[in-house]
Amino acid sequence: MSLILDKVSLNIDGHPILKQISFRLSIGQSLVVLGNSGAGKSKLLEVVAGLLKHQSGKISFAGREQDTLSPQERKIGFVFQDYALFPHLTAEANILFGLKARQAPIKEQAKWLKAVAAELKIDHLLKRFPAELSGGQQQRVALARCMVFRPEVLLLDEPLSALDAASRERLALLMKKIQKKYRVTMLYVTHDHNEARYMGDQVLVIDQGRVIQMGKPEEIFSRPVSRFVAHFTATRNILPGRITKRCGDDLARVEVASGELMSTSFPARGEDVWVCLRPEYLSLSDTLPEVSDRISDARSGKLAANFVSGYRIVQIIPQSGVTVLVELVKQGERLLVFASNREIEQQGLHVNSDVELTVDAGQVHCLPRQAEDIYCRPE
Amino acid sequence: MRVTGFSALMTLIVLAAGIFFSSPFAALLLSFATADGFAQLLNRQVLVVIGTSLVTALMATGLAAVVGTVLGYHFTFRKKSGGRWLKTFFSLPLVLPPSAAGYMLLLAFGRYGLIGAPLYQTFSLQIMFTATALVLAQFFVVTPLMMQAASSAFQQVPESLVKASHSLGADDYTTFIKVLLPLSRPVLVAGVITAFARAIGEFGATMMVAGRLKTIPIMIYSKAMGGDAGVADGLSLLLVLLSFLVLLLVNLLGERRR
CATH class of the missing domain: 1.20.5 (Single alpha-helices involved in coiled-coils or other helix-helix interfaces)
Structure with missing residues (x-):
């Protein structure tokens, strides 16, 4: 029982927009479609909704073929990026629009309107016109308009992009709650990697109309299959490296400009690699001058961890909340590390402090590097 | 400097x-x-002409409002190959000399015309030189105006609203009635008003098909040529006032829309 897209391709005016898109999403799960502007994310949603006709491939939901169905015949709710609320109708009329179009009995309309308004806490907004609502309120009404006819699939096209940070967090939690409560299959388009991380049971990375990678969020973020995915999912440290020794299939020694690291995620062949180190997987500690670089022995049964000393703090950049981004340098190689304010204060770290870097071997992810790849400096 | x-x-x-x-x-x-042009207007013959003009212009505008809106919808949302050519074809009366338009209507709907002949032979129906001909001539000239107004009105409706309507289960008809028409109303109303003003002021094409019938512009011409300045003055001033009123209304609607 899944939503299945099988080699779906879309051309508009002779330009390929989607190229052989295939995926399978279990019913009741959420899939975040992550990609740059113009990657084809929104068009993918429109194809699933039947608003655009794909030229080849098949779409099915719970075993029912969707390709021949009109948008009206598919039980799909679509929240547009600009919410697409009808400006001449009140919030209530907007919400009832779908039920009336589907000729739901009047008694049922009132019952469902009441239920969805209570669920989304918009009871007091029903008589207002969209222009009289804030961005967050419009978003709730748009969501209510889709949820009121109990869709089988909910499509959300960058629904949070126009909101302030506080509303974004609140609404993201609400959408996630509703999706889980009603077990609605959800496709959620965004270009924000943070949203992708918490909104999706699965994440699909798309670029130029092609699927680049699909998997669980943690897999996409910690094991990107290409430098594009690594960069797009905010792996801030992508360093050129070289595998100097493979210890079986599980562990390899990889050399970067600032030292040597052990990695448990590396390509089977080739020596030149990109070493991906996510800033949140790196930790800092005050270093002692006599401590030299050391690499734990994975064969001892302990978790393989890398300790690399000799880094100097270049700057400490405050982030949202209690987090700071620390920029380090060693032998001309720069690294970015997330730390907490408290950690920095407790260890007495400041700009020009010498620090030691710790990272699990499991978080050192190596990608094959081609000779023509351009060196990608961290931001 | x-x-x-x-x-x-x-x-x-x-x-x-x-x-x-x-x-x-x-x-x-x-x-x-x-x-003393105003006094001249209160003559029975002139009042009949004003009445004929109003009735035919209203009928032509009504027809043009429906057909022009449908054409505007068609060329905005049902884009097919060759649509641009077809839209240009329907817009031709906008730039066509009205006398040529009237002559072409004569050729088509006259007693021996392409459509007029079978109509006359089968139903003894004569269109030319009747009030119907006046309506047809005005309709021919103002429909493209209405089509352009409708087209521009529909283009101003955000595409996402049409898509939202479809995704909510509304078919094309419901989307047209519940979404497109209400959101396009000010531009469509402005289009109708402009079309009415153009219809009531139509001269060239109407003149060719009017026969003995007279509309305001035809009467202005005949009175002015016949040296009867009073009626020509009164009717001209009536049309000036009407045109002013129309422009004022259209501007007001435009401001309301903004």
């Missing part, structure tokens, strides 16, 4: 244009006042 010279030149052109465009109105007002 260059700026001052440029400003002076601009002012001069505006002044000259002002004098040129206001002179016919001033002359009409002067002639109307001296010939």
Whole structure:
């Protein structure tokens, strides 16, 4: 029982927009479609909704073929990026629009309107016109308009992009709650990697109309299959490296400009690699001058961890909340590390402090590097 | 210095244009006042002409409102190959000399015309030189105006609203009635008003198919040529006032939309 897209391709005016898109999403799960502007994310949603006709491939939901169905015949709710609320109708009329179009009995309309308004806490907004609502309120009404006819699939096209940070967090939690409560299959388009991380049971990375990678969020973020995915999912440290020794299939020694690291995620062949180190997987500690670089022995049964000393703090950049981004340098190689304010204060770290870097071997992810790849400096 | 010279030149052109465009109105007002044009309008024959003009223009506008809106919808949302050619074809009466339009209508709907002949032979139905011909001529000229207004009105409706309507389960008809029409209303109403003004003022095409019937513009022409300035003055002033009112309404609607 899944939503299945099988080699779906879309051309508009002779330009390929989607190229052989295939995926399978279990019913009741959420899939975040992550990609740059113009990657084809929104068009993918429109194809699933039947608003655009794909030229080849098949779409099915719970075993029912969707390709021949009109948008009206598919039980799909679509929240547009600009919410697409009808400006001449009140919030209530907007919400009832779908039920009336589907000729739901009047008694049922009132019952469902009441239920969805209570669920989304918009009871007091029903008589207002969209222009009289804030961005967050419009978003709730748009969501209510889709949820009121109990869709089988909910499509959300960058629904949070126009909101302030506080509303974004609140609404993201609400959408996630509703999706889980009603077990609605959800496709959620965004270009924000943070949203992708918490909104999706699965994440699909798309670029130029092609699927680049699909998997669980943690897999996409910690094991990107290409430098594009690594960069797009905010792996801030992508360093050129070289595998100097493979210890079986599980562990390899990889050399970067600032030292040597052990990695448990590396390509089977080739020596030149990109070493991906996510800033949140790196930790800092005050270093002692006599401590030299050391690499734990994975064969001892302990978790393989890398300790690399000799880094100097270049700057400490405050982030949202209690987090700071620390920029380090060693032998001309720069690294970015997330730390907490408290950690920095407790260890007495400041700009020009010498620090030691710790990272699990499991978080050192190596990608094959081609000779023509351009060196990608961290931001 | 260059700026001052440029400003002076601009002012001069505006002044000259002002004098040129206001002179016919001033002359009409002067002639109307001296010939007592208003009294001349209260003549039965003139009132019949005003009535004919109003009725035919209203009918032509009504027809054009429906057909023009449908054409505007078709060319905005049902884009097919060759649509641009077809839209240009339907827009032709906008730039066609009205007398040529009237002549072509004669050829098509006259007693021996392409459509007129079978109509006459089968149903003894004569279209030319009747009020129907006046309606047809005005309809022919104003429908493209309405089509363009509708087209531009529909293009202003955000695409996402149409898509939202479809995704909510509304078919094309419901989307048209519940979403497109209400959101396009101000532009469509402006289009209807402009079409009415154009229909009531239509002269060339109407003249060719009117026969003995008269509309306001035809009467102005015949009275002016016959030296009866009073009626021509009164009717011209009526059309000026009507046109002014129409433009005022269209501008008001435009401001409301903004």
